[in-house]
Amino acid sequence: SYELTQPPSVSVSPGQTAKITCSGDALPKKYAYWYQQKSGQAPALVIYEDRRRPSGIPQRFSGSSSGTTATLTISGAQVEDEADYYCYSTDNSGNHRVFGGGTKLTVL
Amino acid sequence: QVQLQQWGAGLLKPSETLSLTCGVFNGSFTNYYWSWVRQAPGKGLEWIGEISDSGKGNHNPSLKSRVTISVDKSKNQFSLSLTSVTAADTAVYYCARGRWVVVGGTVVWFDSWGQGTLVTVSS
Numbered sequence: 001s002y003e004l005t006q007p008p009s010v011s012v013s014p015g016q017t018a019k020i021t022c023s024g025d026a027l028p029k030k031y032a033y034w035y036q037q038k039s040g041q042a043p044a045l046v047i048y049e050d051r052r053r054p055s056g057i058p059q060r061f062s063g064s065s066s067g068t069t070a071t072l073t074i075s076g077a078q079v080e081d082e083a084d085y086y087c088y089s090t091d092n093s094g095n096h097r098v099f100g101g102g103t104k105l106t107v108l
Numbered sequence: 109q110v111q112l113q114q115w116g117a118g119l120l121k122p123s124e125t126l127s128l129t130c131g132v133f134n135g136s137f138t139n140y141y142w143s144w145v146r147q148a149p150g151k152g153l154e155w156i157g158e159i160s161d162s163g164k165g166n167h168n169p170s171l172k173s174r175v176t177i178s179v180d181k182s183k184n185q186f187s188l189s190l191t192s193v194t195a196a197d198t199a200v201y202y203c204a205r206g207r208w209v210v211v212g213g214t215v216v217w218f219d220s221w222g223q224g225t226l227v228t229v230s231s
Contacts, residue, residue: 001169031209033217035153042202042221043145043153049209054219086153094213095166097155099145 002026002091004100011106018074020103022087025068032070033088034063036081037102043086047072077107110135114203114222116188120229126190130203130222133184137161141206141216142179142186146199147224154199158206158216159186193229200224 004024012018022032031050035043045054047063050070060075070089074081087100116128130142144156157167159177167175176189190197202225204218 029212031211031215031217035218037153042224043218044221045217045219048217048219084152088153088217090213090215094215096169097143097158097166097216099153099155102152 002096002098004087004089004098006085006087006100006103008101009104009106011108012077014079014107015076018077018081018105018107020072020074020085020087020105022070022072022089022100023068024070024087024089024098024100026092027065027068027070027089029092030089032063032065034070034072035086035088035099036083037086038083046085074105077105079107081105082107110205110220112203112205112220112222114201114225116201116225116227118225118227120193120227121231122194122229123192124229126193126197126201126227127187128201128203128225128227129185129187131183131185132205135205135220137181137184141208142177143204143206143216143218144177144188145202145204145218147202148196148199151199156188156190156201193227195229198227198229200226 034047037043050065114130143158159165203222205220206216
């Protein structure tokens with residue numbers, strides 16, 4: 001079955017840039033999406049179609065994708081950005097959706 | 109602003125059938141994929157499956173034939189049924205609205221979520 005691979009954890013100090021990667025064989029042909037999940041809450045979309053930002057998401061959140069790796073970048077991370085981040089995409093068949101294992105972002 | 113509100117039994121015994129329903133309020137029911145995602149305690153998100161408003165569906169192959177997702181357009185609701193549950197099915201279950209784009213096939217992504225329902229399977 002198709003898998004998306006993320007680092008389990010990323011840690012930065014406030015104001016620094018956090019980068020979370022997501023690797024998957026189908027990413028050269030399929031969009032990546034990024035979800036933020038804070039403790040006890042439902043996930044929330046922060047990036048869609050590799051690099052597009054939904055309304056209401058701060059500009060410090062950005063996305064990119066190159067080859068088999070998609071990257072979520074948080075420029076000037078803030079304490080309130082502490083959360084689990086999940087990448088999401090579709091396999092090559094186009095029929096099955098997959099989440100990455102999640103990355104816990106610590107900002108302190 | 110669309111709202112998804114979900115309901116269903118929260119405590120099941122092994123071998124029973126999980127049944128959850130999600131109502132869609134303040135938004136169109138057409139031209140979306142209606143989906144279910146779950147999260148076991150302390151674990152990551154797992155896609156369960158989806159159904160379009162026209163009834164076309166897909167589900168996670170790891171769940172084999174235990175999953176049925178149905179839609180009731182007259183009530184703006186969709187439902188999840190998962191048969192023969194075990195302790196491994198204990199999780200928070202989320203319903204979600206899926207938007208879609210055609211890029212080398214149909215890509216579905218979620219822009220609105222229900223509040224989540226904790227389902228515990230225990231004898």
